Amino acid sequence: MMGNSTYDGKHYGVPLTMNIVGLFANMDLLGQVGYTEIPGTYEEFIACCDALKAAGIIPFGCAGKETWCVTEYLESVIEKSAGADTLNEIFAGKATWNNQDVADAVDTFQGLVNNGYFDPSGIGLTNDEVKNNFMAGKYAFYMNGTWNCADFAANADFKDKVKVGEFPVINADKSKLGQLIGGPSDTLAVAASSPNAEFAAEYTFELGKLICHYGYLDGCGLPAWTPYGDTSSVNELTQTVAGIVAGADTMVLFGDTAMTADSANTYLSYVDQVYGCLLDGKQFIDGLSKDIQ
Numbered sequence: 001m002m003g004n005s006t007y008d009g010k011h012y013g014v015p016l017t018m019n020i021v022g023l024f025a026n027m028d029l030l031g032q033v034g035y036t037e038i039p040g041t042y043e044e045f046i047a048c049c050d051a052l053k054a055a056g057i058i059p060f061g062c063a064g065k066e067t068w069c070v071t072e073y074l075e076s077v078i079e080k081s082a083g084a085d086t087l088n089e090i091f092a093g094k095a096t097w098n099n100q101d102v103a104d105a106v107d108t109f110q111g112l113v114n115n116g117y118f119d120p121s122g123i124g125l126t127n128d129e130v131k132n133n134f135m136a137g138k139y140a141f142y143m144n145g146t147w148n149c150a151d152f153a154a155n156a157d158f159k160d161k162v163k164v165g166e167f168p169v170i171n172a173d174k175s176k177l178g179q180l181i182g183g184p185s186d187t188l189a190v191a192a193s194s195p196n197a198e199f200a201a202e203y204t205f206e207l208g209k210l211i212c213h214y215g216y217l218d219g220c221g222l223p224a225w226t227p228y229g230d231t232s233s234v235n236e237l238t239q240t241v242a243g244i245v246a247g248a249d250t251m252v253l254f255g256d257t258a259m260t261a262d263s264a265n266t267y268l269s270y271v272d273q274v275y276g277c278l279l280d281g282k283q284f285i286d287g288l289s290k291d292i293q
Contacts, residue, residue, distance in 0.1 A: 004183045004253045013187030014208035015224035020182030021072045022146045022164045029140040038165040049117050052140050061130040061139035064123030067268045070275045072143045075181045076167040081105035084179035084250035091258040097288035103281035146241045150219035153235035183251030263292050
């Protein structure tokens with residue numbers, strides 16, 4: 001839980017918000033092709049997408065107008081192919097993008113696009129438009145941050161149709177379930193040189209606990225601490241995600257948050273070209289290893 005704010009073995013910052021990328025599914029649409037649960041293995045997942053496509057149902061919606069939405073898909077595919085540690089090292093600038101496992105994962109993602117699993121009109125849509133289309137039954141799956149749980153649970157017409165799970169493992173030799181994209185991203189820190197720094201640090205921890213706790217009760221965030229008190233009011237989707245997080249092995253912070261601003265902008269431009277099928281996996285790693293490290 002403290003990995004995203006630990007540097008050279010020292011911990012800096014108290015988490016204020018916490019979310020991961022979730023695989024949301026419209027179970028009404030999956031039910032039409034014989035599924036009562038989100039597929040647990042990658043082979044089952046692809047078979048489900050093929051069945052959906054054969055039935056005239058679009059498996060995925062993704063907002064191409066907002067490239068961070070594409071990373072929710074691509075980073076999950078890379079993590080479940082190359083492993084969380086590899087992706088963390090690359091985002092931290094401690095390893096090069098010139099990695100064959102990453103290139104293969106990019107090709108895997110692009111294969112999903114080329115197989116017609118994504119709504120072709122999505123490349124010109126915003127996230128709000130794609131999210132609304134998902135809730136309206138246009139797509140079977142929507143991968144995005146678990147902050148969406150509150151909105152989905154509050155929609156009387158949709159809340160009983162949606163489930164959330166974890167993207168399946170692609171390469172079991174390199175990855176496993178419990179390796180997640182996300183984790184605490186917004187943190188509050190105290191300058192060691194400030195007056196009453198020790199007291200301020202203690203106060204900051206209590207403030208972080210409260211913000212995480214009430215965000216969890218509202219269903220739009222996850223607790224970076226063990227929840228306390230009565231949490232029965234938390235919506236079922238958020239409770240499911242909390243269970244996934246409780247069993248987490250490693251978290252990889254969203255790439256455009258983990259990297260410096262200049263590197264993130266370069267990275268997002270390459271992600272955009274991958275989604276548009278202008279670059280393949282080798283061109284992706286060659287370009288990023290040259291332009292970033």
